[in-house]
Amino acid sequence: MFEKFDAAARRVFLSAQEEAHKLGHDYMDTGHVLLSLVTVSEVLREEGITRQRVLLGLPGVERPASADPGASPPFSRLAKEICRLAVVESEMAGDGEVGPEHILIALLRQRDQDSASRIFKQLGVDRAELLAKLGRPPGPSGAELPVVGRDRELQRLTQILVRRGRYSALLTGPAGVGKSELVRGLRYRVERSQVPQQLRGRKLVTVDLRRMGPDDRVDVGPEDVICVDGAERLKGDTPLNGLAYEIGTGNRQAILMVRDKAAQDSLLDDPWMHGRLIPLAVEEPSLAQVMPMLREGMVPAVEHYEVRVDAEALLVAAVHADRYESDLALPARALELLDEAAALTRVRADTRHHEIWDFPTLGAEEVVAVLEMAGIPVPVVDVVPDAGSPAAVRVVNRLLPAPSESAAILIGTASYRDARLPDLPSVAGNLADLREVLSDPKHGAFAPDRVHVFADPGWADIPKIAELAAEPLDTLLLYYAGHGFSEEGLYLGLSETTAAHVEVTSLPYAQIRRLIQRSPCRRCVVILDCCYAGTAIEFMAGDEPGGELDIKGAYVLTATARTDKAHAPEGARNSAFTAALLRVLRDGISGGGELIRIEALLPELTRDLRAGGFPLPRQRATDTIGDLAIHRNPAV
CATH class of the missing domain: 3.40.50.300 (P-loop containing nucleotide triphosphate hydrolases)
Incomplete structure (x- = not known):
């Protein structure tokens, strides 16, 4: 998404992350974005909105900032949405790129559900007047909204x-x-x-x-x-x-x-x-019709419970409303379900002592929880409007990556300039085959144009890899195949790597960790097919300083343990580990569900590799990312 932002707009978000880090906050929110905008927006300065005044509206230091000056707190959900809305504002205006002014407009249009809106209110800012200065009409209030879908x-x-x-x-x-x-x-x-x-x-x-x-x-x-x-x-x-x-x-x-x-x-x-x-x-609306009705119908609940409603929550409520006990028809039945889910969201937020500056989000999980409280099991498949045709619908799964907000980065080094490092021809086959499988139109979970391949990369390719890793808002899959080195940490071979100076000519895995930490994605999958790949598992376990315990929603799958070498059978198209992974994705899991979840990969890979006498894989995950599915099961 960030390829649509100009340099100044990107600096706004980078600066906002730095501000959040300085304040010791665990994530970057819209208030930090406003703090960053103050330094570049003449409109804000003319209104007397200064850095000091915005700081007064943000929470104080929650913890000492980490020693790493480059640490970047992840984006909050609200900050991610500002990114999306800024793109929308840019496109509506016919502008070629997203600039800081589009980010400010997106902040001004929020409905008092985020930290920036609360600061605007505390400062007595007339947001409609500011929007007018920026050449944008203010959005209508809930009472003035026209009826939609009828x-x-x-x-x-x-x-x-x-x-x-x-x-x-x-x-x-x-x-x-x-x-x-x-x-x-x-x-x-x-x-x-x-x-x-x-x-x-x-x-x-x-x-x-x-x-x-x-x-x-x-x-x-x-x-x-x-x-x-x-x-x-x-x-x-x-x-x-x-x-x-x-x-x-x-x-x-x-x-x-x-x-x-x-x-x-x-x-x-x-x-x-x-x-x-x-x-x-007056008949019950279709799914495509009911979505905008729910969006507008939730305005009173949003104001009452002081929550924000995720689009996925509307989808789940619309699909399963007919199973919810109510005397009402759609859309009122779905609104009743959403109202109870909003109440649950508020109760959970207060129980967890949520900061008032970050309104909790009513997501699909809360809607599912309300349904399950009523004894209604919720299938994983949902029907949603088709973005390509507003009148059509399609079936998707909320456990799969969102195609437009996810990306796979496949890195593989098959050829090395240093004669002391043997080439690995099977790596080229790994990259080509994995790209084909991940973007398969029937079973794949990633859009073809969002599967990026870097064959025989050098140091000149690392900035582009970092840029692509910063784009996904939903799921990032990062794969590496090539020589791995264990030199007081894991190092990944590049085409320029030399055996005599591994530490300074290879890509440290710690750099990969930082890319993941700085990415706004909410889920990340790392797959390493190289010697000593299990060293990355120790990072997550906290055995190494700066481990990955602070990366939420992370999953690492490695071809080997910390002390084992990976295998690439001579003459084979693929390395042993990636060949086993491809077999699982191509053939599926017999007796499994309709999706291949990442938590199901390890048992299948272990069985296959053990039978071939190869090193056994390892994995480690944080949070509930094991529920994430990366492929549709061909065996179903």
Whole structure:
């Protein structure tokens, strides 16, 4: 993603990481981004927003900064989203690259859910005014948002009301489907004169007969359109006695709302209203339609619980809402599920003493937890909108890497300039075959254009590798094959490596560790096919200074133990370890699930390599990354 950012924008995020490190914070958040922007944004300086004032809004030093001046705290979820939104702002403006101004606009558009927004509020900043100075209109508030996903029904409702003869509409649909939202959507358009002349200037008055007593009265003007929920009660003694007659004579236009076909048929057959009501069915929205509805419908919950809602949470709620116990239909049923998940998110955050400056995120895990509390098992497969076609959907798995936000970097050194280091022809086969398998259109988890191969790299290639490692926001897979050296640490051979000066001509594995630590990705898989590869496992175990215990979501799979040499059978296309790995990915795991999770690799590889008499592989993982799947199981 960062290839879309210009040099100044990249420096904003690098500086923000440095600020977080100086403050002893465990990760870089939007408040640190704002702190970095103060030094480059003239608009902020004109508003009197200084570095010192922003610092007052950030937490104090939480722990002493590490001795490593180059240490870079990882991106928080909110900071990652600012990256995405800055790209969106740039594209909407037709700008070629993302600059610091786009990052600032993305921060200003947040809904008081992050540390930067809280600082803006503490400083009394008028964000709408700042957006105007930047040439951007402010986003609408929740109450002013138009109804989304119901354009077809809104057009039909408008047509009914502007017809000659002053017809009325009869909306039919289950509770929670959005009949009242449809009325709100029409009111939004009427108030903004986004309707034909026949409806302009008229008022829509809403009443709910289920909540009114016989003595209640409704104040309605002669040209007002009365919108009646619970309209099946019109036939009884209600405050709207006489409405049926007014509709029948055309003296009054109305939008009547009922929940079932029996009530609809009863009103259509009413002797006064017969022929004057035009029915309009309001059906449950499709998945593609419901997603924007949920996004806007969650605005009140976001403000109440002070949480942020991840897009994946909306997807899981939309897919599984029909299994959640509720009397409501979509989208209200999904919103109920999300509301309970938001409450769970807030309870968990408070229990863990979350800092108020970083609002907790309601993710898919919280939605799944609510469903499981209700005794509803959640399958791993989800149906999501297809980015290439807003009206279409596709099936994905939330355990797989997100293709657009993940990358695989395959590094292999087959040829060496130093005659004392034998060439490894099988490495070239490893790179070609692994690239093909990882990006396989049927079973692969990585997009072909995001699988990067570096064959026989030298020191000149390391900056590009570092740049690519900094791009993925979801999953980074980093593979190395070649000579490995154990010289008070693990060193990976490059084409320029010399046997006499391994420490200064090879790539230290510690550098790989730093690339992972600085990457904004939330999950990282490292696969090492070289001699003494198990030394990297010790780093994670903390046997070496600066180990990987501080890298969350990291998994390392090595071809050998710390003291073993890797094998590349003479004349074989692949090395022994990578050949076994390719067999698992190509043939699959018999009796396994539909996905190949990384935690399932080691037993399969061990069985295969032991049978061939080769060194046995090793692994180590942090957090729950073992659940990550890197391939679809061909054996299923």
